[in-house]
Amino acid sequence: MANIKLRNITKTFGKIKALDQVNLEIKDKEFFVLFGPAGAGKTTILKTIAGIEFPDDGHVIFNDDIVNLVEPAKRNVSMVFENYALYPHLNVFDNIASPMRSPLYKKDEEYINKQIVKVTSTMKIDHLLERLPSQLSNGQRQRVALGRSLVRDPNVFLMDEPLAHLDAKLRHHMRTELKAMQTQLDTTTIYVTHDYMEALSLGDRIAIINEGKIEQIGTGDEVYYTPKNLFVAKLVGEPEINTFKGELAEVNQKVKMKVLNQIHLFDLELDVEQELKKHHSQHVIVGIRGLNVSYSFVKKDDTQIEGSVYSFEPIGNKTILIVKIGDELIRTIAPNDLQVDIDQKIFIEFDFKNAMFFDMDTEELLVRHNQEEIIKEVL
């Protein structure tokens, strides 16, 4: 049981600032994800909470107590490693018992027995106690490793990319398994990943980390639908969000949008129009996901933009179609039986209702249509 706070944590390695004024509050029993590219500082945050790294500045707080000077072993945190690190020569029972038999936590065998019965039945591994790790499936191994962490009744679980070493197929399966077990963990969990699907799937809330700073903290829907800036928008979603310059043009007191050197001026939703009217610049960055771009091979009206097929990738259940318009490449989604040729003429249409608009300089999100409602609606 713990809520965990980080206050103005700063950490440098030599000249490199690994963490820069990090502030976080993780609620009791929350599944909290630290998500970002390699080298962003995710693992450093995790290690700071564990007590393996010592911050240059700032406080680590467990349940209102500052624990900066508390040794890792006394913080009662439990780390789950990437490859799960089960002892290969010990059976499931002994693997799970190992932390309770360690000199630090030394418990009597009766207590150990009782704890193991409790934990293995919640993790649904009570029929596997005699087996060696090599005789378990991957999913079972994951559960044994989690069970071994759970048995100590830790304040917090720390997981550092536990699925990163698996191939794509197994990762998908294990993520589902982990999600299924989430409710049984019933312990504050901090989970580090660079995979946006893991972040969105598992996290009650997600902190997006970049170059030692927190870019945004929010639910999966919040970071997907209302990314705070371009960096966050590009990090969630596959294929990556399309971004290009847009120019505001006023026609009869209505603000319209000029994009990709088209003559046609595109209409905007009223709320977007009003927000952009207030903006200090004529130029914005338009962000629009591949899902919100449609295509056709005949031109219906001026809202469609002519381009050519740059490339296409049939990837099973769908095809990612890449359309070239001037110097820009726009990605869209097509059915898997799409028949096209490279350099073929094609028309695309943007669904501006689902577009996001970012500031040219700061790259912060300015507005999207129905910004407030969109999050409420889906919840």
Add this chain to the structure above:
Amino acid sequence: MSQLVLQNVFKRYENKKIGRKKIVNDYAVKDLCLHCEEGEFVGILGPSGCGKTTTLRMVAGLEDITQGDIFIGDRKINNLHPKDRNIGLAFEDYALYPPMNVYDNIAFNLRAKNLAEADIKKEVMRIAPLMKVEDLLEHSPAGLSGGQKQRVNIARALVRKPKVLLLDEPLSHLDGKMRQVLRMEIKRLHKEIQCTTIIVTHDQLEAMSLADRIAIMKDGQLQQFGTPLEIYDNPVNEFVASFIGEPPMNITKVKITKTNGHLFFYFPMCDLSIAVPTKYESVLKEGMEVKMGVRPTDLFVVDMTAMGSVTQVGVFENLGDERRISIEVGEDEYLTLITTDERRYKVGEQIKLAVNEEKTHVFDIDTGNRIKPKQ
């Protein structure tokens, strides 16, 4: 630009004698027949150790052929020296000559052939824009990014005007974004030069998105050779079915049961029954155990009043672009589906499940082979 034909090709690495013990190697490639058309882009796909790189090396002349024949055009190349086979090769690691700049790296093969400098320049300038390295010609390899190095590497292979271009995992050293870009470029390059091309990869996504046809190998044997869509829709066995597609196909052991004269796939661990499509009724019998396969996009949540099977949501995942429901059908086993609406489902919620009958696959439990429906 020629067709490439492999006829009953076998490869066995030399048996070793260690003391009295004789180690007999199994065939690394067994009875492989591949017929690549002129100008075709063929992907050889499989897990590590399946014989895909060995196959490529035999075509290149870097490995002897134990048995069988390889033809480029009408010419049998079994005993030709690698340099006489007219092949362009690009490996995973770029192996550029570090002291030479990009221009000299690309020109290297032509200089080895004693071409005049003017002709070499003409050729290099022809290839460089194709791989978008024309601005890098003065740079030394050390200053290039991984993606740029691989572009130079492919340009160097192309400058010889090969009849067949061989690419061995060309993208696996690159990060995700660079891989996407180069995949696009390689696809466009192939359209431009129309050279018979073989790409060896373990990444199904790469094979699917690049190749006209894919040869899937396992344990040295060809499993299936077909267009990406053929392989995706009609896999010949469980191995191919599970290897292709992301998220992977749901493949679960089921029992055939009969209720009111109709056959059902029955999941004993969760008491779920899914109606057997009529096309399979004549080949499946009550009491049989088989594996049923269905892709996550071919399972649907339907209205409670519609035909279907009642079950409950085991796991719900909201992934931004799409949402997935997984139904627990056994220990460690799930049926996963991608929902078609925006709705957020709750764990434990009752849903009705329907399946796209056309896209249901049945596999033999022992051999893994597909059980074909009667036409």
